[in-house]
Amino acid sequence: MSETFDRSREFEAIVEAYERGGGDPSVLLDRRFASFVVSGNRILSSNSVPGVVLEGQETETGVRAYVKVEPGTKVPFPVHLCFGMLPREGLQEITSEFEIGEGANVKFLAHCSFPNAANVRHIMDSRVHVGHDAEMEYSETHFHGRRGGTEVVPRTEVQVEAGGRFRNQFKLITGRVGKLNIELNSELKEGAVCDLEVKVYGRGDDEIRVRESVYLNGTGSRGLVRSRIVVTEEAQSEVLGEIVGNAPFTRGHVDCVEIVQGERAKAKALPLLQVLDPTAKLTHEAAIGSVDKRQVQTLMARGLSEEEAVEVIVRGLLK
Amino acid sequence: MLKVQDLSLNLNGKPILRNINLSIHRGEIHSILGANGTGKTSLAYVLMGLYRPTSGRIIFEGEDITKLSVHERAKRGITLAWQEPARFEGLTVGEYLHLSRERGGGSLSPERCLEMVGLTPSLYLGRPVDQTLSGGERKRIELASVLAMEPKLAILDEPDSGIDAPSLDQVANVIRTLAKGGSSVLLITHHEQIAEIADRASSLCGGIILKTASPEEVVRFFRNHCRECLHVNRPEEELVRNF
Numbered sequence: 001m002s003e004t005f006d007r008s009r010e011f012e013a014i015v016e017a018y019e020r021g022g023g024d025p026s027v028l029l030d031r032r033f034a035s036f037v038v039s040g041n042r043i044l045s046s047n048s049v050p051g052v053v054l055e056g057q058e059t060e061t062g063v064r065a066y067v068k069v070e071p072g073t074k075v076p077f078p079v080h081l082c083f084g085m086l087p088r089e090g091l092q093e094i095t096s097e098f099e100i101g102e103g104a105n106v107k108f109l110a111h112c113s114f115p116n117a118a119n120v121r122h123i124m125d126s127r128v129h130v131g132h133d134a135e136m137e138y139s140e141t142h143f144h145g146r147r148g149g150t151e152v153v154p155r156t157e158v159q160v161e162a163g164g165r166f167r168n169q170f171k172l173i174t175g176r177v178g179k180l181n182i183e184l185n186s187e188l189k190e191g192a193v194c195d196l197e198v199k200v201y202g203r204g205d206d207e208i209r210v211r212e213s214v215y216l217n218g219t220g221s222r223g224l225v226r227s228r229i230v231v232t233e234e235a236q237s238e239v240l241g242e243i244v245g246n247a248p249f250t251r252g253h254v255d256c257v258e259i260v261q262g263e264r265a266k267a268k269a270l271p272l273l274q275v276l277d278p279t280a281k282l283t284h285e286a287a288i289g290s291v292d293k294r295q296v297q298t299l300m301a302r303g304l305s306e307e308e309a310v311e312v313i314v315r316g317l318l319k
Numbered sequence: 320m321l322k323v324q325d326l327s328l329n330l331n332g333k334p335i336l337r338n339i340n341l342s343i344h345r346g347e348i349h350s351i352l353g354a355n356g357t358g359k360t361s362l363a364y365v366l367m368g369l370y371r372p373t374s375g376r377i378i379f380e381g382e383d384i385t386k387l388s389v390h391e392r393a394k395r396g397i398t399l400a401w402q403e404p405a406r407f408e409g410l411t412v413g414e415y416l417h418l419s420r421e422r423g424g425g426s427l428s429p430e431r432c433l434e435m436v437g438l439t440p441s442l443y444l445g446r447p448v449d450q451t452l453s454g455g456e457r458k459r460i461e462l463a464s465v466l467a468m469e470p471k472l473a474i475l476d477e478p479d480s481g482i483d484a485p486s487l488d489q490v491a492n493v494i495r496t497l498a499k500g501g502s503s504v505l506l507i508t509h510h511e512q513i514a515e516i517a518d519r520a521s522s523l524c525g526g527i528i529l530k531t532a533s534p535e536e537v538v539r540f541f542r543n544h545c546r547e548c549l550h551v552n553r554p555e556e557e558l559v560r561n562f
């Protein structure tokens with residue numbers, strides 16, 4: 001650690017960014033909440049609670065984290081993760097492993113803040129293992145500055161054991177990202193459930209790319225792949241939602257809404273369904289284009305202007 | 320308050336409304352009866368500004384609003400409750416009623432509006448106005464949002480369809496409350512019982528108003544001529560000539 005590095009000032013600054021991104025700073029100091037705070041390649045704080053192990057290691061370009069929830073542990077409060085980069089430039093690579101023990105139940109609330117980014121790469125490589133009958137929810141909210149100078153690359157590999165449940169939410173609404181490239185692959189055993197949701201607002205020349213796959217490998221497993229993307233100005237989005245029904249009585253649904261505002265924004269949706277067992281049933285719905293006219297008219301009949309109506313609809317969709 | 324003069328509408332070259340003449344006074348309820356496909360919703364849309372009429376004029380409080388947008392009409396106090404209201408992801412009932420009230424300048428709270436349409440506020444205010452609401456719930460919320468606006472003219476397109484029979488009185492009460500508060504109401508309905516709360520009524524067929532009179536008379540007329548009609552939208556010559 002360098003001599004000039006001031007840990008408490010850095011902590012203050014990252015917590016401020018965390019708060020602006022919608023995080024509640026008091027939980028990061030409360031010993032009852034498991035939490036983990038990373039700025040650049042420094043671990044500024046780490047608090048484990050009974051049944052939840054949080055271990056981290058600083059690397060040249062980031063942090064390696066190991067999260068373990070002991071079998072049978074029902075974690076009463078969400079585990080708070082705070083990742084950020086305060087400088088204008090740089091690379092942050094977070095490699096993490098989540099091991100959720102049999103029958104455990106846990107929720108993670110992650111906030112990622114890049115308030116000053118002009119040229120920042122944030123790479124997140126996660127491996128998630130949700131044990132037998134365990135339940136994990138992971139909700140990640142991003143907070144970016146106005147420049148759009150980040151490249152965000154979350155890559156996640158998920159395995160859900162029989163009877164397990166995995167729910168993932170990714171939200172990037174505040175500020176501009178720059179480039180976003182989400183890739184998530186999940187494999188489900190018997191009776192497992194996977195529920196994926198992505199909400200992104202793209203502005204400027206943002207490029208948004210989302211690829212999520214659910215392999216329903218176990219009998220009766222279920223998957224939902226949901227995305228809500230709004231692109232405006234010159235932003236572009238491409239969403240690929242894939243579900244493979246590999247086993248008997250599997251059920252899957254891809255639900256994609258992409259709203260294109262203005263003349264120059266572009267959107268693309270690619271639902272990809274594969275049925276490899278005759279009793280599997282997969283469905284998809286995709287709505288791409290401008291805001292629904294009837295919704296706009298309804299709000300206009302309540303006295304809103306067209307612009308205000310569109311804003312209310314978009315805000316609801318991304319909420 | 321509202322005067323419709325020689326209003327006609329063609330859609331895709333097909334005549335939908337023909338020479339409609341209609342006037343509604345302040346605080347008056349005017350019901351419209353007509354079989355399926357006779358042009359009731361089309362008339363509601365033309366009045367709200369969702370369709371441009373082919374010819375004719377719409378005068379509201381002395382002003383010609385024929386060319387005004389939906390938003391401009393709403394600002395002047397006109398609103399519409401849709402026959403099949405739109406659904407919104409992530410917009411709560413509370414927010415929907417709040418924005419209606421704020422823009423319309425109404426005095427009733429969102430809670431009160433929900434109570435009046437028979438929905439318990441604590442159970443509904445936080446729910447999204449999306450697909451998870453039943454058809455009847457969504458219709459009640461649409462009516463509540465009109466109440467919240469306290470409009471000068473409420474165009475209600477079948478506010479009673481999809482509502483269970485025991486609750487029809489509730490709908491009738493809401494409409495009376497609107498009128499008592501000074502709103503004029505254009506009430507499209509298939510229920511004779513609801514039509515009869517109106518001060519006046521008109522019967523629509525083939526985009527033509529066949530008769531405007533007291534609701535009792537129009538209901539009788541509707542029963543005699545339209546109930547078991549085998550030629551909807553092709554009214555008998557004689558009826559057309561008489562009105």
Ligand SMILES: Nc1ncnc2c1ncn2[C@@H]1O[C@H](COP(=O)(O)OP(=O)(O)OP(=O)(O)O)[C@@H](O)[C@H]1O
Nearest residue numbers: 330331333335353354355356357358359360361362
């Ligand atoms: N865009 C359109 N193009 C052509 N015809 C249309 C169009 N929209 C409506 N129509 C026709 O206009 C007629 C009147 O429709 P409208 O929806 O006004 O009927 P309605 O009286 O409200 O019926 P209901 O009782 O079923 O609600 C119908 O015959 C319908 O098929």
Ligand SMILES: [Mg+2]
Nearest residue numbers: 359360361402
């Ligand atoms: Mg209709």
